[in-house]
Amino acid sequence: xxxxxxxxxxSLYAAGLYLMMRRSLFKLILGLMLMGHAANxxxxxxxxxKRGAPPFIQEGxxxxxxxxxxxxxxxxxxxxxxxxxxxxxxAVMLIRRVHETTGTDDLDExxxxxxxxx
Amino acid sequence: MANPGRCGMVSGMASQTHTRAGFGGxxxxxxxxxxxxxxxxxxxxxxxxxAEAGPLRFSLSWAPSLGVDFALAIDGLSLVFGMxxxxxxxxxFIYSIAYMGGHPRLGLFLAELLLFMLSMLGLALAxxxxxxxxxxxxxxxxxxxxxGFENEKPEARAAALQALLVTGAGGLALLAGFLLMGAGGGxxxxxxxxxxxxxxxxxxxxxxxxxxxxxxxFTKSAQFPFYFWLPxxxxxxxxxxxxxxxxxxxxxxxxxxxxxxxxxxGTPEWRFLLVGAGTLTLLAGAYMAVIKTDLKQILAYSTVGxxxxxxxxxxxxxxTAAQAAIxxxxxxAFYKGTxxxxxxxxxxxxxxxxAERLGGLWRAMPATAAAALLALLSKAGLPPFLTFLGxxxxxxxxxxxxxxxxxxxxxxxxxxxxxxxxxxxGLMPFYGPGKDYPKTPGRVPATFWMGPLILAAxxxxxxxxxxxxxxxxxxxAVSAVVGKQVQIHSAxxxxxxxxxxxxALAVLLGFGVYFIxxxxxxxAITWWNPHPPEWVYHAGLRALDAVAIRINxxxxxxxxxxxxxxxxxxxxxxxxAPLAGVAPGEFHLERWLDGHAHxxxxxxxxxxxxxxxxxxxxxxxxxxxxxxxxxxxxxxFMFFSAPDLAMTQFGIETLSVILMVLVVLxxxxxxxxxxxxxxxxxxxxxxxxxxxxxxxxxxxTHFPQGSALGDFFADNxxxxxxxxxxxxxxxxxxxxxxxxxxxTVVSVAAIGVYSMIRQPARKKKADNR
Numbered sequence: 001x002x003x004x005x006x007x008x009x010x011s012l013y014a015a016g017l018y019l020m021m022r023r024s025l026f027k028l029i030l031g032l033m034l035m036g037h038a039a040n041x042x043x044x045x046x047x048x049x050k051r052g053a054p055p056f057i058q059e060g061x062x063x064x065x066x067x068x069x070x071x072x073x074x075x076x077x078x079x080x081x082x083x084x085x086x087x088x089x090x091a092v093m094l095i096r097r098v099h100e101t102t103g104t105d106d107l108d109e110x111x112x113x114x115x116x117x118x
Numbered sequence: 119m120a121n122p123g124r125c126g127m128v129s130g131m132a133s134q135t136h137t138r139a140g141f142g143g144x145x146x147x148x149x150x151x152x153x154x155x156x157x158x159x160x161x162x163x164x165x166x167x168x169a170e171a172g173p174l175r176f177s178l179s180w181a182p183s184l185g186v187d188f189a190l191a192i193d194g195l196s197l198v199f200g201m202x203x204x205x206x207x208x209x210x211f212i213y214s215i216a217y218m219g220g221h222p223r224l225g226l227f228l229a230e231l232l233l234f235m236l237s238m239l240g241l242a243l244a245x246x247x248x249x250x251x252x253x254x255x256x257x258x259x260x261x262x263x264x265x266g267f268e269n270e271k272p273e274a275r276a277a278a279l280q281a282l283l284v285t286g287a288g289g290l291a292l293l294a295g296f297l298l299m300g301a302g303g304g305x306x307x308x309x310x311x312x313x314x315x316x317x318x319x320x321x322x323x324x325x326x327x328x329x330x331x332x333x334x335x336f337t338k339s340a341q342f343p344f345y346f347w348l349p350x351x352x353x354x355x356x357x358x359x360x361x362x363x364x365x366x367x368x369x370x371x372x373x374x375x376x377x378x379x380x381x382x383x384g385t386p387e388w389r390f391l392l393v394g395a396g397t398l399t400l401l402a403g404a405y406m407a408v409i410k411t412d413l414k415q416i417l418a419y420s421t422v423g424x425x426x427x428x429x430x431x432x433x434x435x436x437x438t439a440a441q442a443a444i445x446x447x448x449x450x451a452f453y454k455g456t457x458x459x460x461x462x463x464x465x466x467x468x469x470x471x472x473a474e475r476l477g478g479l480w481r482a483m484p485a486t487a488a489a490a491l492l493a494l495l496s497k498a499g500l501p502p503f504l505t506f507l508g509x510x511x512x513x514x515x516x517x518x519x520x521x522x523x524x525x526x527x528x529x530x531x532x533x534x535x536x537x538x539x540x541x542x543x544g545l546m547p548f549y550g551p552g553k554d555y556p557k558t559p560g561r562v563p564a565t566f567w568m569g570p571l572i573l574a575a576x577x578x579x580x581x582x583x584x585x586x587x588x589x590x591x592x593x594x595a596v597s598a599v600v601g602k603q604v605q606i607h608s609a610x611x612x613x614x615x616x617x618x619x620x621x622a623l624a625v626l627l628g629f630g631v632y633f634i635x636x637x638x639x640x641x642a643i644t645w646w647n648p649h650p651p652e653w654v655y656h657a658g659l660r661a662l663d664a665v666a667i668r669i670n671x672x673x674x675x676x677x678x679x680x681x682x683x684x685x686x687x688x689x690x691x692x693x694x695a696p697l698a699g700v701a702p703g704e705f706h707l708e709r710w711l712d713g714h715a716h717x718x719x720x721x722x723x724x725x726x727x728x729x730x731x732x733x734x735x736x737x738x739x740x741x742x743x744x745x746x747x748x749x750x751x752x753x754x755f756m757f758f759s760a761p762d763l764a765m766t767q768f769g770i771e772t773l774s775v776i777l778m779v780l781v782v783l784x785x786x787x788x789x790x791x792x793x794x795x796x797x798x799x800x801x802x803x804x805x806x807x808x809x810x811x812x813x814x815x816x817x818x819t820h821f822p823q824g825s826a827l828g829d830f831f832a833d834n835x836x837x838x839x840x841x842x843x844x845x846x847x848x849x850x851x852x853x854x855x856x857x858x859x860x861x862t863v864v865s866v867a868a869i870g871v872y873s874m875i876r877q878p879a880r881k882k883k884a885d886n887r
Contacts, residue, residue, distance in 0.1 A: 001717060002819035003710040005754070006812045008721045012747065014808025015728040017686055021679045021800040023791035026782070028678070030731060030740055033774070037751050042811065044755070044763075046818055047825075054759040055844040057836050064832035064844060069759035071835075072828045075848040077763055079860050085770045086867035089777055093874045096781045106791055111676050 005045045012038035024105050025098060029091045036084040040077050047073025146228050147215040154208035154235065161200045164192050169594045173309070175245065184248075185306035191245035194594025198444060199242035199373055202451045203366050207235045209569035210361040213459055216566035217357055217466060227267060231361070234260035238366055242373060247296040247306045250374075254292065254338070257367050258285045264362060265354040277350040280655065284337050284347045292334025292374075298327040303381070312380040312601055328382055331374070332391050339371030341429055342398035345422045346652040349406075352414040356462030359414060364421045364454040369447060372428045376443065380601030384435050392433025393521075397528050400426030404535035408631075413461040413471045413543050417454065420497075420539040423532045424450050430525065431512060432599075439515035440599040441606050444592055446508035449496065452577030453505065456493035457543050459570040460486055464547050466566075469556040473542045478552030482559040485567040487548040492574035494544030496581075498537045498625050504581040506621070507608050509533060513617040530624045537628020545632075584608055683800070686807050693810050697817075705816040717757060724750035735790075737782045745775045762845045 016038055019031025047070050055071035057064055099105060164174060173193035180188045192200070211231065218224050237256035244250035259282075266278030296306075302323035303311045316324065335341075340348040351363050362368070375383075375392065382388060403423025410416045424446070431443035463486050464479065465471045480487035496503040509529075516525035580587055593606045612618065673684060713721075727746035734740040748771035755763035792800075831844050831852065841847035849857050 001709075001713045001758075003707055003816065004713050004718060004721050006815040006819065008724060009815055010808035010810075010812030011725050012728050012808075013811045014804040015732040016804075017682070017807050018732050018800055018804035020682050021804070023679065024788065026737060026785065026788070027740075030744060033744060034728060034731060034747065037747055038811075041751065041754070042815060044758070044760070045815060049758045051758060054761055055832065057842040057844065059842075062836045064835075068832065070825050070828040071831050071844040071848055072825055074760045074763055074845045075853065077760075078766055078845065078849060079856065081763070081766050081770055083860055083863055085774065086864040088774055090867045090870050092774075092777050092781050093871045096784060097874045099785055105785065105788070107678050108791075 001049050002045060005041065005049070009038055009041045009045060012041065023107050025095055025107055025110075026105055028107065029088070029095055032091065033084075033088055036080070036088070040080055040084075043073050043077050043080070144215050144219070144224075146225060147211050150228055150232055151208045151211035153232075154204045154211060157239070158201055158204040158208060161192070161197055161204060165197060165590050168192060168194060168197060169590050173598075175309075177245070180249075185246075185300060186248045187246050187307070188249060189245040189307060190243045191309055192243060193598045194591070194596070195373070195376055195444075195598035196242045198448060198591060198595045199366075199369070200239055202448065203235060203238045203242060206361060206365045206451060206455050206573065207231075209455075209573060210357050212565050213360075213462075213569040214355075214357045216563050217462055218355065223267075227264075227355070230260055230263045230267070231357070234264065234362060234367070238370070241370055245308050247300055247308060247311075250308070251289070251293055251296055254334075254370065254374075255286075255289050257362075257370060258282060258289060258338075261285070261351075261362050261367055264358040265351045267355055267358070268353070271353065273350075274353040277347070277353040281347045281351050283659070284344055284655065288334040288337025288344070291330045291337075295327050295330030295334060298323050298330065299381075302327060308377065308381075312378070314381065316381045324382075324385075325387060328385075328387055328391065331378065331382065332395075335371030335374045336395055336429075337371070338374075339368050339425050339429065340399075340422050341371070341395045341425065342402055343651040343654075345399060345402065345425075346655065348422055349415055349418040352418050356414070356458060356465065359418070360455050360458030360462065364417065364458055365451040368421065368425060369428070369451075372425065372432065372443075372447065375429065375432050376440075376599045379432060379435070379440075379599055383432070389433050389435065389520075392429050393519075393525070394433075396426045396428070396430030396433055397525065398426070399423070400430060400528055400532045402426070404532040407535050407539040411473050411542075413464065413473055413547075414458070416473065416539045416542050417458055417461060420536055421454060423535060424454065427512065427529065427532060430528070431515060434515050434519045434525070436515070436518075437596060437600055437604055437606075438511055438518065440596045441592060441608075442508055442512035442515050444595045444599065445504060445511060445608075448580065448591075449504040449508050449577060452573050452580070453493040453496040453503075453540075456489055456570040456574040456577070457497070457540065459573070460490045460493065461543055463562060463566055463570070467557065467559040467562060470553075473546045475553055476547035477550040478548070479559060480548040481552075483548075483562045483567070485564075485571055486562055489567060489570040489574045490544040490548060492578060493570070494540040496574065496577040497540035497544070498628060499533060499621060500625060501610050502578070502581045504577055504584070504587070506581060507584055507610065509621055509624075510612065510615075510617045511608065513620050514615075517616065526620065530620055533621070533624035534628040534631065537625060538632045541629070541632040581610070584610065679800075683803060686803060690803070690807050690810055693814065694806075697810065697813050700813070700817065704820075705813065706820050707816070709820075717754075720750055720753055735788065737785065737788050738779070741775060741778045741782060744778075745771060748774065760845075762843070 012034055016031045016034035019027045019034060022028060022031070050067060050069040053066075053068045055064060055068050055074065095105075098110070102110060104110070168174060173191050175189070175191045177187050177189040180186050211228065214224075214228065214231065218227055221227065234257060237253050237260055240253035241250060241257060244253055262278045262282040265281050266275050268274045299311065299316065300306045302321050303314050303316045305311060305314075316327075337344045348363060348368060352359055354363065379388075400423045403419050403421070403426055407416050407419035407423060410419060428443050428447055428450075431439045431446070461471070463483065464476065467483065468476065468479070470476055496505045499505045499509040512529055513526060516522060516529055519525050588606045588608055592608075593604060596606055597603050675681070724747050727743040727750070731740045731743035731747065734743060748767065752764045752767035752771065755761075755767055831848055835841055835844045835847040839847045839851040841851065
């Protein structure tokens with residue numbers, strides 16, 4: 001399954017990067033979100049894939065035994081998902097605010113810090 | 119907008135600072151002079167132990183794996199330089215009080231002088247190449263600060279930058295040379311290198327090392343063709359010119375060559391480089407010093423000439439030449455420091471620096487005139503001054519050298535020039551008819567003339583006490599230069615030797631040129647007033663600017679997407695290069711068969727959704743496609759034993775989609791901004807980058823890494839933290855601080871979002887573009 005997820009990760013990266021190279025601010029943020037997914041999937045794949053072995057300690061046991069999914073990448077990804085959401089929420093509100101202020105979605109029109117905005 | 123009230127306040131504050139700096143600065147000047155004299159006395163107390171028992175050493179381990187130690191050594195050579203630095207430094211501090219008195223930034227000036235004095239002292243005492251280099255660069259930096267001290271003058275700023283760039287470029291060469299020398303000699307400790315046979319073992323690194331170190335030394339010590347920065351550095355206040363740019367800092371390169379001559383010297387290459395550069399430098403300095411009329415320019419060029427003499431003497435090598443170099447270096451510090459300070463007094467009191475517009479000043483400043491006369495006689499090389507001994511020894515060394523005629527001729531020419539230049543500063547302003555000056559010269563305060571008079575008298579005393587000097591100062595220093603123990607005996611009277619004849623000839627010709635046809639001579643030859651080889655510097659600077667501007671315009675386009683393109687393309691090249699050598703079999707694509715059908719179907723769905731998100735013409739379609747990718751992620755987390763991730767991803771994806779829909783509903787329809795070719799270019803780059811990620815991941819997953827941390831958490835989650843869900847235990851217990859930081863980030867983002875919702879936007883004015 002690593003092979004398929006590797007290709008999927010690469011495709012998500014490609015789509016995300018392509019969107020980030022657009023002139024539209026909305027597409028830039030969209031690309032950022034796709035890149036977030038891609039990065040999480042990369043971590044998840046590289047941490048090792050196991051079916052049906054979540055890192056739970058069974059009742060009556062004091063430690064994980066046998067075959068189990070590595071808990072550490074999962075913890076890292078969980079953090080990344082939540083932080084990513086904070087970033088995305090802020091960025092999405094920023095799209096709205098930028099549009100309200102400048103009336104445009106075009107990054108090329110926002111190049112001048114001392115431009116028309118008063 | 120003019121604000122009279124505020125301006126008044128600022129100027130009031132400035133005048134307050136002025137008076138405070140005036141008093142505090144004077145006190146600080148005396149205090150620093152005391153410090154310098156204390157250091158001088160400490161070094162002087164080492165004279166006897168060093169002469170009798172050899173060098174004193176001190177070492178602290180600093181970065182032992184790199185061979186860098188804070189190692190200091192005091193031998194005869196360090197003592198000569200250290201005592202010059204501290205002794206003259208003390209006199210300069212006192213002199214500065216009078217020269218800079220009342221300057222609002224006197225405190226800063228003294229601080230920069232102190233920085234220089236300590237760096238230069240460190241340079242003279244360092245016994246480790248890297249440590250020496252650090253001090254070397256510190257002297258360049260303090261020289262930059264001091265040349266540009268009057269930073270309201272553009273020429274001072276330009277001169278400071280030029281000095282920094284020339285000596286800084288040389289410093290880079292020097293660092294490379296030091297590293298090569300350390301690699302070749304197997305150690306960074308200077309005394310150990312001097313004991314090794316780096317030069318004579320025919321080491322392959324010898325020649326590059328020598329050339330790089332010479333580049334550093336020649337730029338610092340203003341050798342041909344790099345000497346142009348030194349006359350320009352005369353834009354500095356005169357105490358700086360006297361201290362850094364004649365007595366001490368410009369001799370750092372000479373010091374380095376002398377210091378390393380046991381390790382590097384004595385080869386034909388060494389002789390060729392040093393004698394060649396030294397001879398050209400002394401001729402250039404001799405000529406330019408005669409045709410200049412500005413007092414400080416005359417002295418600057420005659421300093422260039424003297425630096426050429428030192429380099430030449432070190433290049434000749436051997437005991438006699440080393441003795442000549444050491445004695446001349448000491449004597450030069452005495453008389454040139456004096457003459458610079460005298461020039462400063464004259465300029466300060468009359469407002470004039472042109473030799474030919476000065477005259478008759480001895481009545482107004484008798485003590486200064488006396489100091490000037492002593493320095494002139496010393497510079498001319500008359501007995502019993504120390505310079506006389508230096509010149510005699512130098513002539514002896516050149517007569518015994520392989521090229522006696524050229525080198526002896528050069529020394530005689532530069533000696534004539536020294537007499538003419540010395541007389542232009544030491545005689546012309548003081549005697550003859552008085553002139554009209556912009557300022558009437560008043561009484562010169564004792565703090566002003568004390569320094570030069572003491573220094574000039576020291577030159578005389580050192581010459582008279584030559585027996586003492588030979589035994590305690592010169593012999594240990596020469597021993598350090600030649601790398602073996604030697605005992606020097608010099609005498610003021612040798613009998614009628616060829617050296618004496620040449621010396622007398624030079625003095626007579628010098629005074630003859632000055633007295634008989636100085637004026638006519640000067641105007642007759644000024645038609646050939648060549649510019650120093652400075653145009654190379656300016657052309658180089660212009661070329662550097664042009665390249666920098668071009669690179670900047672390319673890399674810093676101001677368009678976000680080009681920044682992204684450049685970053686991605688660079689990363690792509692760096693990562694793809696090692697991948698080019700991987701055989702297709704190593705990716706083990708046959709592993710795809712282990713996938714279950716529903717997983718593969720989900721992957722295909724997500725792939726299509728990603729493509730759709732990237733290409734959808736309508737925003738809402740793109741949001742839906744993004745949602746599909748997000749939920750697909752959650753499903754994959756669920757398939758592969760990460761239920762916590764799946765739950766979180768489901769919840770957050772839902773929130774994200776709702777948020778985006780709410781925002782996007784208010785936006786106008788999407789426009790197409792880019793052209794098809796640029797879309798094609800971006801798609802190509804993006805797909806290549808994605809391919810590199812895929813390839814890297816394929817290679818990485820074929821070698822599953824056991825995770826020691828994972829095993830630790832598996833063993834300790836329940837026992838130490840009493841939790842059965844290991845992922846949760848990691849987040850809230852083992853890595854609780856991380857989670858705390860994460861909560862903070864999310865809170866900050868929430869505050870930002872909230873404030874953006876609450877605060878009304880300021881609208882753009884439509885007519886403004």
